[in-house]
Amino acid sequence: MEPWQKVLVNRDDFLADPHGQLACTKCHSGDNTSNNKETAHSGMIVDPSALPAKVCDSCHYDTAMAGTGLHSTLGGYWTTLEERGASKPEHDAARIEILMATYNQHCGSCHTNCQECHYFPPNTEEGTVLVKENVVQEKLSQVNHLAEIEAMRASPDQEAIHTMFGNHCATCHASCGDCHISQPNNVGGGFVQGHVVMKTPSMSQNCTACHGSRVGSEYLGKHEEIPGDAHFRLERMNCMDCHSGAEMHNPGTTCTQCHAEAEGIEKTQDTNRYAGEQTPSCESCHPEMGAWNDTNQNHLLHKDKLACQVCHSVSYTSCDGCHVAISEKTGNPFYETEGDYLSFFIGKNPNPNYHRPYEYVVLRHVPASADAYNFYGENLLPTFNSKSTWVYSTPHNVQKQTPQNSSCNACHGNAAIFLTADKVNPEEVQANQDVIVDQVPSLVQQQIRV
């Protein structure tokens, strides 16, 4: 997109939009009376939907809680980082309430007013302040200030991981405008429809602009000789046909909005992406699958044993060894992955639960590595092996017919499509114990009727 295209407002369409009735400066600040570019843009807020302005929230109360959605908080990244041993500082800017509570607990209980320790003598030169040494000494004797300061300060490792997160992970943060007005910044930005506020984001310029290298390429069939997802290829369904606005905005604040009581309390504590209800689930559109009236014997036999993708997805992208750093040449953050390749592996479900009771799921290798953040500090992921590097995945390249479902023994006894220990990098075997298949399902004698 050319620079002028990125900021060209479609006058007619934007004026027809209720947002076009507002003065530009209402959201963007700046000076709308100046025809000088520099003056007009002085104090301008480029993306007023992002922190700290968040102007959308002032009218859209119902979706204001989008601030708690994963697109905004990138909470999924922190979940994974913390599972691998990284520690999030408790008092970064995003946790201002905790910071204030910490301050009140540690400082505010003693330092209540200036006069308690200081004396401002009358009839002296302005600014003369004396210290009430006896009061100060008494307070000092009561509190170990060094320990208190240490308690408030992030550890060096926390600071390092937080800096890394801000330089790299946070570039994927999405504001309201990144989905409803412009392309996200990390793919170049620019208005999608001349600043018209789109109720439904563009699949190509918003959703897959970020979710492109894996989901987008698989869904749209960009890998050579691998067809796109049947939902796109045959029905031209876009992302929003399955992933609703409610799912994106994530206004849910109660446990039971995502979890059923029958799950058990220990499961509702899980925070990973595959812990809660499947939104969407395949059955929400295909309710007959595995139901009593399903005529497909394979569905009846494998229901609850296999995730749908085990039979209905094909090769998808896996990546190895991502490392991040700051360029010595330009000062810009960058990443390098050791490789990406197409793979298809069935593995054990690492966390069977109420909504996903499956024994087998499809696994994708993620580009995590123990030394991924070594640029920022040594051993920042001290419990790296506590989370697998081959992870439960839901590839977006669903097909009715696949190589593995062409016959019973295309899957049963076919070791090539199961993640066995010999296919795992020796350094990662320990981390992947929960997903490695020890015994490949044996060949079956009888072919079933489909």
Place this chain on the structure above:
Amino acid sequence: MKRIITTLLASIFLLTACARAASATATPQPEEIPIIITPVIEGAFLNECKNCHTDKQLLIDTAKPVEVVEKESSGAG
């Protein structure tokens, strides 16, 4: 003349009576809600922001030169 006036008065009486009877038996119509057309607040958008940002040529003329940033990342993001 008197006959004509009598006929006219009778006609008016009959027409008025029929009209009342008709309105009394007609299905009640929903009350028409006046449509309020909100005028476009021209002043809100029609300002220097709009003058520039709807003018393609002006945007081209005033755009900063594109800095070609060398791509340093590699691999699938």
